[in-house]
Amino acid sequence: xxxxxxxxxxxxxxxxxxxxxxxxxxxxxxxxxxxxxxxxxxxxxxxxxxxxxxxxxxxxxxxxxxxxxxxxxxxxxxxxxxxxxxxxxxxxxxxxxxxxxxxxxxxxxxxxxxxxxxxxxxxxxx
Numbered sequence: 001x002x003x004x005x006x007x008x009x010x011x012x013x014x015x016x017x018x019x020x021x022x023x024x025x026x027x028x029x030x031x032x033x034x035x036x037x038x039x040x041x042x043x044x045x046x047x048x049x050x051x052x053x054x055x056x057x058x059x060x061x062x063x064x065x066x067x068x069x070x071x072x073x074x075x076x077x078x079x080x081x082x083x084x085x086x087x088x089x090x091x092x093x094x095x096x097x098x099x100x101x102x103x104x105x106x107x108x109x110x111x112x113x114x115x116x117x118x119x120x121x122x123x124x125x126x
Contacts, residue, residue: 010048014039016068018060029063036071053078056122058101058115065122077126091120 014036022028036050043050052068053076055061068075084096091098093111101116103109 010043010046012039012043012046012048012050014050014052016052016054016061016064018064020057020059020061022059022063025063028060029067032064032067033071036068036073040071040073049074051076055080056119058112058119062115062118062122066118069122069125075122075126077123079123083123 018028036052040050051074052064054064054068056065056077056079065075065077079097081097081100083098084092086092093099093101093116098116101112101119103112
């Protein structure tokens with residue numbers, strides 16, 4: 001039996017960093033979807049695969065990760081701080097990465113639980 005040689009598939013890496021406070025969520029999602037499709041096609045034409053590296057802060061980072069995953073891309077998350085749990089299960093929203101989801105706007109005071117939930121889904125997927 002003849003074995004085929006090992007095939008190395010090149011990885012093309014796209015990094016993403018965006019703003020937190022955004023207004024045009026759909027416009028950004030549509031633009032990112034188009035970019036991921038274009039970059040993915042270029043990687044395939046060169047015999048490789050596209051991978052995305054991003055943080056998962058609320059705002060553009062979350063949208064980038066969601067759209068990259070929807071496009072079938074491999075996503076690597078970079079967290080600037082650990083996720084701290086209390087009693088092994090409950091996430092401490094006052095410490096670690098989750099603490100970044102408290103609103104700094106004086107008009108809006110509180111934990112951005114909807115944004116955290118979206119981000120945490122992506123973190124668990126990773």
